[in-house]
Amino acid sequence: MLADLEELVTCESYSADHAAVARSARVVAAQGSRLLGAPPRTLVVDGITHVQWTFGAPRVLLLGHHDTVWPIGSLKTHPWSVEQGVARGPGVFDMKAGLVQMFHALASLPSLDGLCVLVTGDEETGSATSRPLIEDTARRCSATLVLEPSATGGALKTSRKGASLYDITVHGRAAHSGLEPEKGVNAATELAHQLLALEGVADTVTASIGPGTTLTPTVLRAGTSSNTVPARAEMQVDVRVPNTAAQEAVDRLVRTLEPRVQGTRLHIGGGPHQPPLDADASRDLFALADEQAAQLGLGPLRQAAVGGASDGNYTAGVGCPTLDGLGAVGDGAHADHEHVVTAALPPRARLLARLVEALR
Structure with a gap:
């Protein structure tokens, strides 16, 4: 398992580098073919490569991804290593160890009939090209097992917040900030008002539906030069919600935002992206x-x-009933201390094998 993990980790697969993702897909395909005894179907959608195995009529979907958030060259600063029972390297925890556990678990089974294995190449960027494939496959299955890394201490993930992403653009009017600032309409000032208004959205949703909703402004841009009144300002807002009602409420409130600075216009793009994974969807599978x-x-x-x-x-x-976090035990997804506890690899694979057999 460690040799296979090294093979995957040392093939870098930064999501934004489609050529690197394609190389990684070939490594995943070869490793899976060796352990599963069959070649996969390789799908390239808008330049992004996904790998899929289907055995008979699928009833159980095993889901993972091979892309990572680590830019090409990260191996130089975060090299592959195994020391004192800890494996390190870019993407080792999220989620290449999960792929290794999955392949070895399935290789131990007497039959793979009724299984679909899907390893996508764009999960870290929101699964824009793989989402239709994921949803179509899940609709035909009675259970989905997700090989994302575990939560703290190896806990399975039985509930996940939903996610929405908004792009708020303010249109103002440029002017020389020294000669005639009064002729400008400052888009950056309006963006500041909207930044504060978003706090009210979160408070309203919390008061009406309950706690757990967060609206986080992330990327902000404004202006073109230090002596020009900004004619355009932009903000991205990351939203996390505990349930569908909160997601719908946020969407309704965000779309009713109004400009505060006279002469500015707002454009609000984006919206709900990922529905919440409710605990009800995982309850029976966790048991x-x-x-x-x-x-x-x-x-x-x-x-x-x-x-x-x-x-x-x-x-x-x-x-589709879904159980997540069946992958590696470790910590540090997307961070410098990303690592996997190697002793947990075999027992997690055995658990997955038993769970798959119980579901068939």
Whole structure:
């Protein structure tokens, strides 16, 4: 398993580099073919490469991704290593170790009939090209098992917040800031008003629906030069919601935002992106996994609700029971201390194998 993990980690697969993702897909395909005994179907959508195995009529979907957030060259600063039971390297935790666990778990089964394995290449950027494939496959399955990394201490992820992303653009009017600033309409000032207004949106949703909703302004831009009144300003807003009602309420309130500075115009783009993964979608699967873990002497399992979204949000959103966080035990997704506890690889693979058999 460590040799296979090294092979995947040392093939860098930064999401924005489609050529690198294509190279990674070839490595994933070769590794999966060796362990599963069959070649995959390779799909290239808008230049992004996904890999899929289907055995018979699929009833269980095993879902993962091979792209990472780490730019090409990250191996120089975060090299592959295994020391004192800890494996490190870009993408080792999120989520290449999960792919290794999945392949080895399935290789131990007497038959793969009824399974679909889907490894996408754009999860880290929102799954724009793979979402239709994920949802279409999930609609035909009775369960989805997501090999994203576990929560703290190996807990399975039984609930995830939904996500929305908004692009708020302010249009004003440029003018020389020294000679005739009064002739300008400052888009940056208006953007500041909208920044504060978003706090009110979060407060309103919390008061009417309950806690757990966050609106976080992330990327802000304004102006073209230091002596020009900004004619345009832009802001991206990351929204996380605990349930569909909160997601709908945020969308309604954001779209009713009005300009405060006379002469400015607002354009609001984006909207709900990933539906929430509700605990109801995971309840029965978690109970089954806990039962299998007990039989293997690995229990009791723990569960966690997390703020980050995954492709499991999509599968749950189309009504397919979904259990997430079945991948690696470790920490540091997207961070300098990203790592995997190597001793957990085999037992997590055994648990996955037992769970798949129980579902078939």
